[in-house]
Amino acid sequence: MTYRIGIGYDIHRLTEGRKLFLGGIQIPYAKGLLGHSDADPLIHAICDALLGAAGEPDIGENFPDTDPAYENIESLELLKKVDLLLKAKGLAIGNIDTVVIAQEPLLSPYKKQMRQKIAATLKIKEDCVSIKAKTNEGLGATGRGEAIACYAVAAINTKEA
Ligand code: MG
Secondary structure (H helix, E strand, C coil): EEEEEEEEEEEEEEECEEEEEEEECCEECCEEEECCCCCCCHHHHHHHHHHHCCCCCCCHHHHCCCCCCCCCCHHHHHHHHHHHHHHHHCCCEEEEEEEECCCCCCCHHCCCHHHHHHHHHHHHHHHHHHEECCCCCCCCHHHHEEEEEEEEEEEEECCCC
């Protein structure tokens, strides 16, 4: 079994008048993230980590929002497409580890639900998905509550599950 590793990163600006979607779920908060569709940076970072591990171009290149087929597509739908792409190449997801950087809201009450949603979408075990939430100690754009950023690392293997 050969392992391949990928890394993904994403950041979206917080703004009023939008719902907050993170890790495939909606979280109650006064602001939401700006971007196409649900603008979910955690799912976008995971997509890029998986695509990177598979040796594929990033989500922007694979699913351009200028293409009407992908305009306003839900992030979980993109994740499903990435999963299909991996399966078509005979690649199986080993595990996904992530860090969410958000000064607010407090994310610990939602981490389990996010893990379950991501694991169910990818049909992998819940303990194959890890979500760590950090504030940025008030520093920089994320620390000032202007944006939410996410990092993701994925390990995939060449033997189908
Ligand atoms: Mg994004």
